[in-house]
Amino acid sequence: xxxxxxxxxxxxxxxxxxxxxxxxxxxxxxxxxxxxxxxxxxxxxxxxxxxxxxxxxxxxxxxxxxxxxxxxxxxxxxxxxxxxxxxxxxxxxxxxxxxxxxxxxxxxxxxxxxxxxxxxxxxxxxxxxxxxxxxxxxxxxxxxxxxxxxxxxxxxxxxxxxxxxxxxxxxxxxxxxxxxxxxxxxxxxxxxxxxxxxxxxxxxxxxxxxxxxxxxxxxxxxxxxxxxxxxxxxxxxxxxxxxxxxxxxxxxxxxxxxxxxxxxxxxxxxxxxxxxxxxxxxxxxxxxxxxxxxxxxxxxxxxxxxxxxxxxxxxxxxxxxxxxxxxxxxxxxxxxxxxxxxxxxxxxxxxxxxxxxxxxxxxxxxxxxxxxxxxxxxxxxxxxxxxxxxxx
Amino acid sequence: xxxxxxxxxxxxxxxxxxxxxxxxxxxxxxxxxxxxxxxxxxxxxxxxxxxxxxxxxxxxxxxxxxxxxxxxxxxxxxxxxxxxxxxxxxxxxxxxxxxxxxxxxxxxxxxxxxxxxxxxxxxxxxxxxxxxxxxxxxxxxxxxxxxxxxxxxxxxxxxxxxxxxxxxxxxxxxxxxxxxxxxxxxxxxxxxxxxxxxxxxxxxxxxxxxxxxxxxxxxxxxxxxxxxxxxxxxxxxxxxxxxxxxxxxxxxxxxxxxxxxxxxxxxxxxxxxxxxxxxxxxxxxxxxxxxxxxxxxxxxxxxxxxxxxxxxxxx
Amino acid sequence: xxxxxxxxxxxxxxxxxxxxxxxxxxxxxxxxxxxxxxxxxxxxxxxxxxxxxxxxxxxxxxxxxxxxxxxxxxxxxxxxxxxxxxxxxxxxxxxxx
Numbered sequence: 001x002x003x004x005x006x007x008x009x010x011x012x013x014x015x016x017x018x019x020x021x022x023x024x025x026x027x028x029x030x031x032x033x034x035x036x037x038x039x040x041x042x043x044x045x046x047x048x049x050x051x052x053x054x055x056x057x058x059x060x061x062x063x064x065x066x067x068x069x070x071x072x073x074x075x076x077x078x079x080x081x082x083x084x085x086x087x088x089x090x091x092x093x094x095x096x097x098x099x100x101x102x103x104x105x106x107x108x109x110x111x112x113x114x115x116x117x118x119x120x121x122x123x124x125x126x127x128x129x130x131x132x133x134x135x136x137x138x139x140x141x142x143x144x145x146x147x148x149x150x151x152x153x154x155x156x157x158x159x160x161x162x163x164x165x166x167x168x169x170x171x172x173x174x175x176x177x178x179x180x181x182x183x184x185x186x187x188x189x190x191x192x193x194x195x196x197x198x199x200x201x202x203x204x205x206x207x208x209x210x211x212x213x214x215x216x217x218x219x220x221x222x223x224x225x226x227x228x229x230x231x232x233x234x235x236x237x238x239x240x241x242x243x244x245x246x247x248x249x250x251x252x253x254x255x256x257x258x259x260x261x262x263x264x265x266x267x268x269x270x271x272x273x274x275x276x277x278x279x280x281x282x283x284x285x286x287x288x289x290x291x292x293x294x295x296x297x298x299x300x301x302x303x304x305x306x307x308x309x310x311x312x313x314x315x316x317x318x319x320x321x322x323x324x325x326x327x328x329x330x331x332x333x334x335x336x337x338x339x340x341x342x343x344x345x346x347x348x349x350x351x352x353x354x355x356x357x358x359x360x361x362x363x364x365x366x367x368x369x370x371x372x373x374x375x376x377x378x379x380x381x382x383x384x385x386x387x388x389x390x391x392x
Numbered sequence: 393x394x395x396x397x398x399x400x401x402x403x404x405x406x407x408x409x410x411x412x413x414x415x416x417x418x419x420x421x422x423x424x425x426x427x428x429x430x431x432x433x434x435x436x437x438x439x440x441x442x443x444x445x446x447x448x449x450x451x452x453x454x455x456x457x458x459x460x461x462x463x464x465x466x467x468x469x470x471x472x473x474x475x476x477x478x479x480x481x482x483x484x485x486x487x488x489x490x491x492x493x494x495x496x497x498x499x500x501x502x503x504x505x506x507x508x509x510x511x512x513x514x515x516x517x518x519x520x521x522x523x524x525x526x527x528x529x530x531x532x533x534x535x536x537x538x539x540x541x542x543x544x545x546x547x548x549x550x551x552x553x554x555x556x557x558x559x560x561x562x563x564x565x566x567x568x569x570x571x572x573x574x575x576x577x578x579x580x581x582x583x584x585x586x587x588x589x590x591x592x593x594x595x596x597x598x599x600x601x602x603x604x605x606x607x608x609x610x611x612x613x614x615x616x617x618x619x620x621x622x623x624x625x626x627x628x629x630x631x632x633x634x635x636x637x638x639x640x641x642x643x644x645x646x647x648x649x650x651x652x653x654x655x656x657x658x659x660x661x662x663x664x665x666x667x668x669x670x671x672x673x674x675x676x677x678x679x680x681x682x683x684x685x686x687x688x689x690x691x692x693x694x695x696x697x698x699x700x701x702x703x704x705x706x707x
Numbered sequence: 708x709x710x711x712x713x714x715x716x717x718x719x720x721x722x723x724x725x726x727x728x729x730x731x732x733x734x735x736x737x738x739x740x741x742x743x744x745x746x747x748x749x750x751x752x753x754x755x756x757x758x759x760x761x762x763x764x765x766x767x768x769x770x771x772x773x774x775x776x777x778x779x780x781x782x783x784x785x786x787x788x789x790x791x792x793x794x795x796x797x798x799x800x801x802x803x804x
Contacts, residue, residue, distance in 0.1 A: 023479060023486070024475065024482050026475065050485065051482065052481050052485070054475065055518065056474075056514055057511075057514030057517070058510060061468060061471035061474075061510070061511050061514055064464055064468035064471035064511065065472065065475035065478070066475060067462075067472060068439065068462060068472035068475025068476040068479070069475035069476065070479075071462050071475075071476065072475065072480060072483075073483070076475075090465055091465060094464055097719065098720070160719070198718075198719075198723065200437055200460040200461075200462055201437070201460070201476070201479060201483065201493070202460070203460060203491060203493060205723070206458055206459050206461070206725040207461075207721050208450050208460075208461045208722040209461070209463065209464075209719070209720075209721055210440075210462055210463030210464060211450040211451055211452060211454075211722055212447045212451045213451075214452060216710065217452055217711065220711065221713070221716060223713035224713045224718075399751070399752035400750075400752065400768035401768065402756075403752055403755050404765075404767070407761045410729050411728070411729060411760050411761040411762055411776075412730065412733060412777060413733075413760070414728075415760075417760075417780060417781040418759065418781030418782070418783055421759075422759040422760065422761075423757060426756075426761065453724070453727060454722075454727045454731050455724070455725065455726070455727055456726065458725040585757070588757075620782075621780075622781055622782030622783050622799075624781075624783055625786070625787050626786060
């Protein structure tokens with residue numbers, strides 16, 4: 001039976017990690033992630049997990065040790081935020097290229113400079129080309145559920161890729177919400193035993209990890225890596241179906257909200273999607289056909305599925321909690337690409353919001369929806385990229 | 393029973409680092425690897441920092457390693473092997489494996505003294521069961537002979553060229569072995585492949601000692617040292633005879649010099665065969681040679697004093 | 708051998724054939740060739756220990772012929788060879804002569 005609790009996002013994620021019972025965890029503190037690893041260290045100290053901790057001297061070493069431990073042949077976790085992820089950057093690509101199923105909660109936080117410890121998506125978006133699978137979470141429940149599913153996805157024998165589970169710093173990591181925990185046994189059965197693939201610790205069958213690959217083969221390796229990514233969506237859906245059986249909670253590649261006949265739509269990630277859904281409801285009440293897409297699987301990005309979901313929309317606003325300076329927000333670029341799939345040309349605008357923990361308020365969502373209604377009516381965009389919730 | 397320490401007995405062991413690797417002709421590093429692998433009768437798992445040894449030993453589908461081996465990146469050989477070692481500990485605790493395995497990290501001086509220093513220092517402090525081997529050739533040889541903090545004073549490298557105004561590297565090298573000893577780990581040593589018995593003994597000893605260990609091994613690079621392909625061993629011997637590279641160990645904080653030359657030779661004997669020091673012998677640059685000798689003398693005297701203090705502490 | 712396509716590659720570029728480097732012959736790098744003179748050889752095995760290329764065959768603790776498939780001709784063996792009565796057991800000769 002599920003157990004209902006009132007906990008923070010970090011506590012929920014730490015509990016999911018405990019239930020997954022990893023063999024090795026490398027940890028380094030950084031706000032707002034620290035709380036996860038503190039709690040997890042407590043589980044280790046109390047003998048509630050089999051995990052051996054490596055309390056490293058930097059995030060670079062955390063991810064490096066994860067690569068070594070995972071290649072060794074077992075279940076491996078770490079967690080980080082912001083600058084920590086930035087410091088890991090080099091090794092993220094190696095973890096993915098070596099096909100190592102490491103699971104890492106990423107408590108999203110802004111990047112310096114200027115220094116800021118609060119939530120935005122600059123860190124995770126910066127890592128989107130690293131070859132990691134990314135699952136994004138609206139609330140503590142989703143963060144918990146995604147963390148559990150991440151192990152199944154990462155360790156699937158067709159996949160063997162690292163997975164990042166993103167949740168908003170402070171807004172989710174440090175807020176207390178009502179969530180449902182699964183029983184330990186149910187989680188254990190759901191995730192299953194770790195299956196080894198070319199473990200370094202098998203001294204009877206020595207393997208070499210990390211060769212130098214020259215132009216005669218490098219591209220073939222990258223092509224193979226691309227191929228694996230094409231298989232991820234199916235595995236994510238299969239795992240979600242199994243998860244629904246034990247939890248009653250349904251997950252897809254993204255969450256469509258009141259989209260079926262929508263003229264205008266928002267695309268928005270994580271915690272702000274909750275706020276935006278309320279605004280969508282208000283507009284629906286006023287007879288305006290508004291809808292919303294909340295992506296869950298950001299890498300690989302479900303272009304075709306999202307394009308199909310947005311097929312009726314005449315005007316769409318992609319809300320980015322990160323900027324690609326000199327370009328559009330990172331998610332805008334994905335949605336623009338998705339729109340090409342069906343040859344539809346809705347008017348697509350981009351708003352940058354909530355950087356460095358700036359509140360995203362219902363009135364922000366309402367303003368954007370009002371603008372979208374005008375755009376849909378006039379067939380003209382006032383501006384394509386704009387910061388909102390910012391003082392002049 | 394460990395293999396008897398004779399060349400005859402050691403030569404009966406399988407080569408766990410095979411021919412067909414692509415290190416340059418006459419490179420010192422493969423000799424170091426060979427001696428390390430010969431020293432052990434336990435299974436070894438190794439990590440390798442990016443560098444000459446790594447790119448030349450494992451290319452495309454060809455690996456020269458017959459032991460489990462992992463290359464991750466340049467600066468993280470120590471952190472990487474600490475991960476493998478910890479996984480071993482975890483799986484042992486859970487009864488999933490039971491073998492006694494030894495963990496070794498290899499790094500060049502760039503990957504050890506410079507970019508990998510933090511990762512190494514951290515792994516040593518954490519107390520992993522591991523032996524870190526630095527093969528020190530005194531510069532970034534893999535990228536084409538750039539100066540590192542292991543590059544000796546005055547050496548001509550591609551980023552510290554001996555010019556008409558600046559005469560090669562202007563700083564003496566970092567004393568890495570001493571810095572590692574300052575970590576207070578159970579065993580730190582300095583070795584040379586020319587002194588194979590001393591080196592193999594140290595490797596073997598280090599692998600038997602519990603906890604983190606560090607051994608700094610001189611590994612001549614004839615490309616970077618601008619010497620001939622046949623003089624790697626000869627130069628190692630000269631480095632020891634001149635006290636440029638003393639053979640010593642620090643075990644549980646006690647310093648012991650393993651070989652005190654009967655007659656300490658002038659440092660020229662080590663420098664002269666190397667083209668990277670050619671300008672030190674040009675007229676007008678005598679001061680630089682003198683400075684080099686003074687630095688070697690100072691370090692040697694300090695080491696002897698430390699070793700003497702260790703002896704007198706015991707008595 | 709036909710070059711491999713992406714479908715033929717192992718996951719994560721892991722090499723599962725230990726010591727496969729032996730398939731790569733480095734003997735062609737040589738410009739000088741070591742020649743063993745058995746009558747001057749005292750079987751000290753220094754040449755074996757100092758060879759960076761594991762190119763000296765040893766059987767039952769006794770050295771045999773060079774492995775010219777892999778010897779790169781560095782000459783360390785010849786340099787370090789103590790020989791017998793001042794006569795080296797390894798001499799270097801230029802390839803092709």
